[in-house]
């Protein structure tokens with residue numbers, strides 16, 4: 001195969017730590033994090049047609065329709081920074097998205113590994129209620145577990161930290177429900193392909209990351225990117 005790329009799919013309940021780990025992996029692997037949630041939020045901030053559409057679903061904790069989401073990911077993966085592959089964070093989230101992603105990545109060797117970051121619902125709700133995100137660079141903090149040096153201010157770029165609209169408790173419950181109904185079947189999907197590795201997401205961030213790196217070394221035969 002001439003154009004083999006590295007596609008990783010991070011799985012886990014909302015709040016499990018996918019975004020946090022994707023950002024760490026991005027630095028070590030030299031591959032971009034592709035977060036569909038971040039792309040929707042970017043569109044929302046810029047009041048694009050896609051952003052307005054996505055908001056009506058995100059506010060309720062529902063998934064944006066597959067057709068729209070898949071097209072958006074196709075466009076994103078065609079960008080030059082994704083030429084060697086990508087770390088998928090929050091996509092695929094339905095079996096239909098997973099099948100579309102397989103078709104899209106098949107010419108490049110398909111999905112390399114699907115790490116599942118395991119976390120209980122109670123722990124996930126606690127994490128989400130303390131999550132704070134940087135308005136400008138998207139860095140992720142936690143009020144207690146991973147606080148910034150100065151409260152309300154991003155360590156990386158000094159941006160303002162905020163709580164996402166959909167991180168309110170009543171929306172979070174619905175997102176968990178949607179996860180079990182629509183996204184959890186992907187665990188079986190990737191297990192059947194021999195691509196699933198399970199990690200204990202209740203450990204400290206650095207331990208989860210070490211586990212992830214060990215899993216990649218053991219199962220994924222990653223090319224070295226600079």
Ligand code: ADP
Nearest residue numbers: 014015036037057058062063064069090091093
């Ligand atoms: P979290 O990191 O807490 O799981 P995300 O930022 O990934 O949350 O997603 C926030 C919201 O964006 C979702 O509740 C959903 O409305 C929308 N969204 C993100 N990714 C997808 C996707 N792959 N398919 C459909 N909707 C999505």
Ligand code: ADP
Nearest residue numbers: 015016017018019020127131141142145204205
């Ligand atoms: P996801 O992308 O899966 O929704 P995030 O990476 O946004 O999850 O993490 C959710 C919240 O939990 C954030 O506030 C983050 O700082 C915090 N967090 C992530 N990983 C850990 C961990 N291993 N231990 C404690 N807190 C964590």
